[in-house]
Amino acid sequence: MAKIPFNVDAYTAKLIGRENVSKLDGAILELVKNTYDADASICILYFEKTTNTLYIADNGTGMTENVILKHWMTIGSSSKKINFKTQKGRIQTGAKGIGRFALDRIADNCSLLTISKEEHLLWNVDWNVFEFGQKITDVTAELDKSKLSFTEFLEDVQNNEVIELIRKSFLKTGSVFRLTNLRDNWDKTTIDSIRSNLKTLIPPEFKEVFNIYFFESDTSIGEAALLQDGDDFSYDYRIKFSVCCDGNVKITINRDEFDFGNNFDKITTEAGFDSKEKAYFRGTPIVIDTTFTDVLRSKVPIDNSIGDFEGTLYYAKLTASKVDREKYYYKDITGRPDIRDSFGGIRIYRDGFRVRPYGDPKSSAVDWLMLAVRKNKSPAAISHPTGSWRVNADQMHGSIYISRTNITLPDQANRQGIVETEEFQLLQDFLKNVIRLFERDRQFVCRTLDAYYEFLHPTAVIEKELDDKIKQEAEKKKVAKRDNSNYLPEYMEVNKVSALVEKKDSTIKQLETELQMLRVLATTGIVTNTYIHEIKEITHKLGMKITMAKEALQYDKNPDAAYEYVLEANEIRHFFTSWFKVTVDSVRRDKRTMRKTDVGELIAKLVSDWQLALSPKKIVINCEVDNIVFKCFPYEIESILNNLIANSASSFDATRVGDKIIDVRIGSIDDGIIIKYSDSGIGLTGEYKDNPRLILEPFESDKCSANGEIIGTGMGMWIINRIVNEYNGSIDLSENSKNTSGFYVTLILNAK
């Protein structure tokens, strides 16, 4: 029987290539990576507008005829799969054997001059010949021996600076592609985008071993180098770390934020820094030799299943107020470039090449460590005496270096990042904890300097002076009026008053931050306090059943009865869990994050928990919620309902009522949601009946004991009112005045 080989349609082969390299940016990056894999020390891209030609050149090892035939021209074959280390020891970045289709993505025609130790070769291909109906084996490219040098191949190049750099850097070997009939319109936006991507393709620290140049017709060598000395970031803090696979970790933190000028000794001594701290200010790095487990603050040992990795993180603020500059002795950051758009956040490099999209400024993964969320949860100012300062997401950038040897951090198949393995989570946790070490150091320094500033600027004296002056002025005014004489106001120096105002502003800001945190904690307190008796009751019931089971075995020798008690205990456990869900669960951290929330799902779950918790009291909750997605803090919506349901449950407790029914209806309106709530309890009492809105004031409560003593916190309805106000909403309590019993409220929350 004849054996017939399979073949591939040439056009299909091209399509497969295009699937893998669909964007121009991606195609360029793929080719630049290839130049790195060829052990080049520079890669040149030159776009010539007048001829619409792109040159890509590298001074790497070049290709031999054998490499071109066996690897370059065999689709899907890559020499990098097995031998992934180059002669220079670089770990190669590509391995799929499809990089050459990047050429097709960029242009119709391609000429390559490649000079290896062995030979000079000229390779030409017209991608248009990869047409439908043609077998791949029928498509040919031209490969000829050549005697051309690089400069001869580039004789049409108009920018002499390119030739100059080639002459200087391309001493023996290398490859130059000339791509014509470009497929894209290389306008300014496209060029800027490519330049920006290339700038972050490799970490700045690598520029000594590999640099990229991007030329246009009038670009000089100096301008073309994408990684320049100036890119040694001006930073405030640098945190370097290296992690060994055996779990040993070395972290060095460099403080470069403070400048005490000529008064270094005076200031640092008076502020109370010891000699070790002074050395840190002078450039000695803070060295922390620790372990993977300790950095992760775990009580049980954690194996470093990630393997060796390292990184450098930078903290660089872009602005500082005058007061802060003076208070914290910040070094001058005037003219510090805003590199956020080009460098983004914390990037990951695998074997020296960027793993996208981490830290990409145009991607949602710019803050892949969720530093902004962390900051929101702990918004304390740097000088806050007790709160933990957290860095802003846009103030951190840096590079994390991993390798293809980190097999637990595999690339996603679509090259859009790393598979989110457990180790990836571990990496994120590790980095956040490294950042925490820097935050702790910076906060220590700033707190100390803040105290020193207070010592130097005793605003208390100015405050007293101002107070005295105000009193004296009032007296003078009174005397002038009495004596019918002229009143001449007295003035105070602006700098004195402004120091005081700044101090007051800072105090107010600190208090506001504290208030924000306390509100969150208050909700936990109110909710728990409201239900403490119910929780005690359930705990007692649970305890009784367990005790009964134990005694049935111990005294009655009756396992059947014991089993029955255990079943009853298990039933009560569900009530117990439901109480916890409606109390502690409502202030869980993730519910304190503003997000698009499925209100239907949120309320259905909450009501179901409440239903179970209140079932022993024979309270029924009827709930109708439309399918609504609403941007909110979920805990705030829960807080509204928790407070209302708690009030209803108390109302049902206060007196004997027939049917104990709570009605909740939630629907959507133009730009928000409407909550209609009512219960069949006794309703508002006394003055609240005539003026229901009074109940929205803080510390107002109609929850009284038998002898009329107020036992409610008076916070629940106030919290509801506060939340509604934050959503620019409204509260309608008018129905309460119209009905003899029951409680009625309609709430409207508008989108924030």
Added chain:
Amino acid sequence: MVYKLGFIDDDDSLINDYKTRLKRKEIELVFVENCTTKKDVLKWILKNEIKCMLVDYKLTAAYDFNGTELVAFLNSELPDLPCIILTNYCDQGIGENLVIKNLFIEREKLDSDFESSTFEELVACFKQAVDVFNNRLKNNISEYEELKLKKDNGEISAHEEERLLEVFRILRAYNEVDDIPAELLTTNAAKKMSDILQSLDKLLDNTK
């Protein structure tokens, strides 16, 4: 000796467990049923010869009053009957100032270990309350006998007669005296009785 205690709660889910546990310590717990008013509860107590009453604070799921109100009522009607508030809401109940603080007991003590000092103390407290009531009952018997003698000798004052009736009703409820109508102890009733007896004597003399 079995100690008999009454218990009122609007939730009967644990009553059998309490009964079982306390029975092991020779305490009989009787649960209030079929009562709606405070007077109904009073009648129930007397009918069942309850010697100490355990009262839950929250009763509103089944009654129109709460525990402290009931205890205040029972204290006025049966001053010698020990009443203990057994609740999870001690703080709230104490705040009302209707019942003295010492008479509040946290309900969680009822699920403490059988041989623990907490449970022993609780049981001792209940038993002592019954002992107190029994001793007061004995004192009442002495007082009753003293007043009865005064009455029989025609030396009783109006105030003492009123007290005699009160003590008699309590003792009769707890089967400490013969079950005769209380009215018979009043001076009017005695006079009437004396008149009737005199008439009867005359009638007997005439028939001789």
